[in-house]
Amino acid sequence: MSQEGRTAVFRPDDGRLEAAADLLDALGATPVPDPMLEIEPTGERPPAADYVILTASTGVDILADAGWEPGDAVLCCIGPSTAEAARDAGWTVDRVPEQYDSAGMVEELHGDVDGASVAVARSSHGSETLLDELREAGADVTETVLYRLNRPENSGRSAEMAAEGDLEAVLFTSSRTVEGFLDAAAKRGIRAEAVAGLADAVVGAIAEGPAETAREHGIDVDIVPEEADFDLLATEVIEQAVPSYRE
Structure with missing residues (x-):
């Protein structure tokens, strides 16, 4: 599988994470599932x-x-x-x-x-x-x-990838996913590096609430869709991050 268009997605691992990964794959991205929320x-x-x-x-x-x-x-x-x-x-x-x-x-x-x-x-x-x-x-x-x-204890793969500059895009679906990402990075001692690594990625937030939370922590947000809809968020982010991979 191509490793282009690596896109982190943080939905709960209750079926929504798998569905989100399937959508990203269909859009031509390489999903990086990293659940930041446990219900x-x-x-x-x-x-x-x-x-x-x-x-x-x-x-x-x-x-x-x-x-x-x-x-x-x-x-x-x-x-x-x-x-x-x-x-x-x-x-x-x-x-x-x-x-x-x-x-x-x-x-x-x-x-x-x-x-x-x-x-x-x-x-x-x-x-x-x-x-x-x-x-x-x-x-x-x-x-x-x-x-x-709650944030699952084993989450945080995306923070490591961000710190290494290995993410093309991220999809924040709530303020809690932003906070979970930063907490996972801090636990690994790479918070500053992970935030810096997102500067070269396309950062999407599903609504102004999580977008504002991201900005408050030094993360530039590139895309907030007109409607708070995950499919719309994913489509707009992937179109900007990896347009050549969409069919």
Whole structure:
């Protein structure tokens, strides 16, 4: 197999990593799968509320597998992949913000949630901004932690490759993947080298949140797709990183 277009991808090793690697291979790149996230469900479920906000397809999958239903709640999903997963679970999605992040969701619901109960169901690493701003809008907000995100101990191959200048591209799909990459590099004593090595790679981030996290740590981000969609991210990055390998 050609080793051109080496592209690091950090999705959880729960089927999504394999699917991402298959997509990169189909696009003409050489995938470097390096899972930076390990999902640990908590067993918690959101309470009955007027509005339920789901922030990621992982949370949708956990709730669907547990047999949870939104009932009469207004179901709100951040991003098209979350909304698609919810619809695949048989639920009606009522609200999806135009901007696929916490700020977009607050803007979407502001003016509608004064005096309403809002249940936010997400990972343990969600920003406090969403909760605080919904409360400022007059909502009675509860947070349910559906799962925790941990970095697998054996991850970090991509950091070593970056430090050696052996990556053509990387795909960051959340702030946690950025932090996991940097943590894995630091554990190996090569953080500065890994960040420097990304300067010659095409760096893609699925949304402005992870892009900003990367920039805060000295990583230049080349591509943020208009929609927070992994397939779109991968396609745009590979088109720039290894255009001659696409058919």
